[in-house]
Amino acid sequence: MDFLVFQYPMITVQACLDGILLGVLFALIAYGMALQWGVMNIINIAQGDLVILGGYIAYFMYLYGIHPAWGVIVAPVIMYFVGIAIYKLVINKVVDRDLFISILATFGISILFMQLMNFAFGADVVLANSGYGTTMLFDSNVVLPNSKIFSAFISILFAACLVIYMKKSKLGRAIRATAQNARAAKILGVDTEKVYAATFGINAALCGVAGALISITFTIHPYMGLPYTIRSFMIVIVAGLGNLPGVAMSGMGLGVFEEFADYILGTEFRIGSVFLLLVLILVYRRFKLSRKREYLK
Amino acid sequence: MRLNKIILSFVSALVILFSTSVASFAKVVGDKIILGAAISLTGKYSSNGVHTQNGYNMAVDRINSMGGVKVGGKTYKFDIIYYDDESNPKRAAQLAERLISQDGVEFMLGPYSSGLTKAIAPVTEKYGVPMVEANGASRSLFTKGYKYLFAVLAPANLYLDVAIETAVELNGGKPVRIAQAFEQDAFSQDVRLGILDAAERTGSKIIIDDKLPKELNDMAATLVKVKQMKPDVLVVSGHTKGALTAIRQIAEMKVDVPMLAMTHCDAAKLSKQHGKNSQYALCASQWHKSLTYKDDFFKDGMTYAADFEKEFGYDPPYQSAESSAALLVFKDAFERANSFDQKKVRDALAATNMQTFYGNIKFAPGGQNVDKPMVLFQVMCDASGKCENKVVAPLKWASAKLIHPVPKWSER
Numbered sequence: 001m002d003f004l005v006f007q008y009p010m011i012t013v014q015a016c017l018d019g020i021l022l023g024v025l026f027a028l029i030a031y032g033m034a035l036q037w038g039v040m041n042i043i044n045i046a047q048g049d050l051v052i053l054g055g056y057i058a059y060f061m062y063l064y065g066i067h068p069a070w071g072v073i074v075a076p077v078i079m080y081f082v083g084i085a086i087y088k089l090v091i092n093k094v095v096d097r098d099l100f101i102s103i104l105a106t107f108g109i110s111i112l113f114m115q116l117m118n119f120a121f122g123a124d125v126v127l128a129n130s131g132y133g134t135t136m137l138f139d140s141n142v143v144l145p146n147s148k149i150f151s152a153f154i155s156i157l158f159a160a161c162l163v164i165y166m167k168k169s170k171l172g173r174a175i176r177a178t179a180q181n182a183r184a185a186k187i188l189g190v191d192t193e194k195v196y197a198a199t200f201g202i203n204a205a206l207c208g209v210a211g212a213l214i215s216i217t218f219t220i221h222p223y224m225g226l227p228y229t230i231r232s233f234m235i236v237i238v239a240g241l242g243n244l245p246g247v248a249m250s251g252m253g254l255g256v257f258e259e260f261a262d263y264i265l266g267t268e269f270r271i272g273s274v275f276l277l278l279v280l281i282l283v284y285r286r287f288k289l290s291r292k293r294e295y296l297k
Numbered sequence: 298m299r300l301n302k303i304i305l306s307f308v309s310a311l312v313i314l315f316s317t318s319v320a321s322f323a324k325v326v327g328d329k330i331i332l333g334a335a336i337s338l339t340g341k342y343s344s345n346g347v348h349t350q351n352g353y354n355m356a357v358d359r360i361n362s363m364g365g366v367k368v369g370g371k372t373y374k375f376d377i378i379y380y381d382d383e384s385n386p387k388r389a390a391q392l393a394e395r396l397i398s399q400d401g402v403e404f405m406l407g408p409y410s411s412g413l414t415k416a417i418a419p420v421t422e423k424y425g426v427p428m429v430e431a432n433g434a435s436r437s438l439f440t441k442g443y444k445y446l447f448a449v450l451a452p453a454n455l456y457l458d459v460a461i462e463t464a465v466e467l468n469g470g471k472p473v474r475i476a477q478a479f480e481q482d483a484f485s486q487d488v489r490l491g492i493l494d495a496a497e498r499t500g501s502k503i504i505i506d507d508k509l510p511k512e513l514n515d516m517a518a519t520l521v522k523v524k525q526m527k528p529d530v531l532v533v534s535g536h537t538k539g540a541l542t543a544i545r546q547i548a549e550m551k552v553d554v555p556m557l558a559m560t561h562c563d564a565a566k567l568s569k570q571h572g573k574n575s576q577y578a579l580c581a582s583q584w585h586k587s588l589t590y591k592d593d594f595f596k597d598g599m600t601y602a603a604d605f606e607k608e609f610g611y612d613p614p615y616q617s618a619e620s621s622a623a624l625l626v627f628k629d630a631f632e633r634a635n636s637f638d639q640k641k642v643r644d645a646l647a648a649t650n651m652q653t654f655y656g657n658i659k660f661a662p663g664g665q666n667v668d669k670p671m672v673l674f675q676v677m678c679d680a681s682g683k684c685e686n687k688v689v690a691p692l693k694w695a696s697a698k699l700i701h702p703v704p705k706w707s708e709r
Contacts (some may be wrong), residue, residue: 260681268508
């Protein structure tokens with residue numbers, strides 16, 4: 001254990017910036033998860049695999065000589081239809097069942113996707129080069145790859161568009177109504193079946209965007225989806241459903257926390273400390289809830 | 298109704314009996330020596346699994362077409378039964394059981410990766426089945442006292458200690474400051490132990506010692522430390538993921554370090570995926586086609602590479618070369634034992650002392666090959682951006698001079 005953060009003050013700045021840029025990307029994936037969890041009461045274990053599939057779309061564009069940044073437009077379009085297809089084939093059969101069934105179903109989809117991607121794309125680790133260069137700050141003591149800045153910017157852009165869409169459009173209002181009370185929405189003439197399909201499609205599209213960004217910033221591999229599922233699950237748990245600013249804050253907070261854990265405790269404790277944080281937050285939340293209950297008593 | 302059931306179960310019992318007896322090969326059928334192998338044809342190791350299988354097949358075809366194996370005055374041909382272990386250690390161990398107890402295989406070839414070899418070795422050991430493996434380098438495989446395990450490759454702790462020694466040498470014999478980042482798996486941790494040994498030997502100091510998570514795809518934190526603390530050598534090992542991530546982020550973050558040493562560069566197709574950004578990376582390799590070892594079957598590395606490319610359409614990675622070498626070792630041992638008795642073949646294997654196109658092979662009592670040093674190559678690119686791996690150490694085989702220190706990013 002060493003205290004580099006104090007020896008080299010610039011590391012603090014670097015860690016915060018890295019964490020925020022990373023967190024914004026996580027928050028985008030988590031936002032998709034929160035959306036469909038809130039609307040359909042489904043925890044999508046295949047979330048990370050949809051992300052990776054989106055990454056492969058960008059990667060193949062890169063392979064055929066198209067700049068992978070265009071992936072953030074193409075991937076969500078394709079992934080939207082993939083999402084609708086998954087909904088029609090599997091999810092609509094489990095949407096009204098209890099949570100356990102839907103977890104099993106999406107877990108199955110996750111395994112299927114991993115194997116299919118492995119068959120179709122091979123087991124090599126791949127990446128798409130954006131050639132975006134680097135931004136140097138503070139006498140080149142802090143470095144930010146432009147690809148990360150690009151990722152964060154695109155994530156914010158998509159999240160913002162979605163928020164506006166949910167507020168203003170007819171479908172957005174229908175989605176929100178269904179989330180509040182599906183039965184009442186149905187009685188009032190909302191086609192909930194269509195709303196569910198659209199929600200799942202939008203979630204898959206968000207995953208597609210995130211995947212394209214990940215192929216530009218990091219690496220992709222058919223079996224690399226699970227960590228993204230787990231991170232977004234955590235962000236949603238911490239933030240709570242239907243709490244968009246919460247998702248954004250908890251995403252960025254998580255990113256910064258991870259970076260600092262890495263510097264202070266060592267890289268081997270990075271993921272471990274994230275889980276420790278999850279446990280602490282859950283315990284704290286319960287504690288707060290139980291106090292509230294006492295008031296009621 | 299009841300009678301029907303009885304007949305049905307009788308018939309199915311017959312079918313099961315029949316199918317097992319058909320599947321049951323003896324070790325040597327007619328003029329065929331049947332070897333067994335569990336290989337990762339699907340799952341996360343499938344690309345390297347295929348390299349391994351191609352290496353085996355290439356050698357089987359070559360040995361068979363050049364006269365086969367002569368035992369007791371009779372000529373035999375090699376044949377291999379493959380099963381797909383799905384990159385899963387449990388499955389690999391089951392398949393080894395199946396190969397031995399159901400298919401009657403009496404000689405085995407190894408799977409891909411240290412982890413899977415570790416899963417299979419106790420099984421082959423239990424049945425006294427000699428196994429020549431070509432893709433499990435973890436040191437822990439060779440300290441368990443296995444008697445029937447033979448590895449044609451150098452153990453993992455020797456992968457990168459050449460790099461440290463070279464760095465010290467270039468530093469005028471003075472100790473160097475080392476930064477290292479290793480994935481937390483058996484193989485990479487063994488590479489790490491090798492570095493620790495080398496550091497102690499040379500009095501060098503390890504100033505960063507990071508352990509990377511398995512689902513690693515971001516090592517920015519490690520690289521920030523490297524940027525601030527300015528070590529003389531940066532060592533990274535984390536399979537293909539580690540190699541690709543390191544190069545991407547080193548280039549993006551413009552991390553200047555005089556020497557960068559890694560593993561798995563050719564498996565990661567570094568120079569293809571990263572082009573000029575991968576330039577100057579030093580990579581540990583079991584084999585390189587430009588080495589001048591020779592044998593009667595493949596002649597030398599260059600010929601092997603050309604033949605392999607003709608058959609499979611790509612340049613052979615060392616995983617294929619070492620797999621081919623495993624069959625040459627088996628052939629040699631069968632002929633010297635002049636018998637198919639497992640005990641005799643095992644003793645013949647233990648006494649192996651030969652040269653193949655892949656390198657010299659001589660087994661230590663633990664089963665590892667002690668006669669073949671690792672080589673280091675450096676990725677070098679020309680002005681047009683075409684990159685090639687050139688051997689730079691050990692000096693005996695060097696086809697290019699090591700470029701050291703690595704030029705700064707601002708000067709590239």
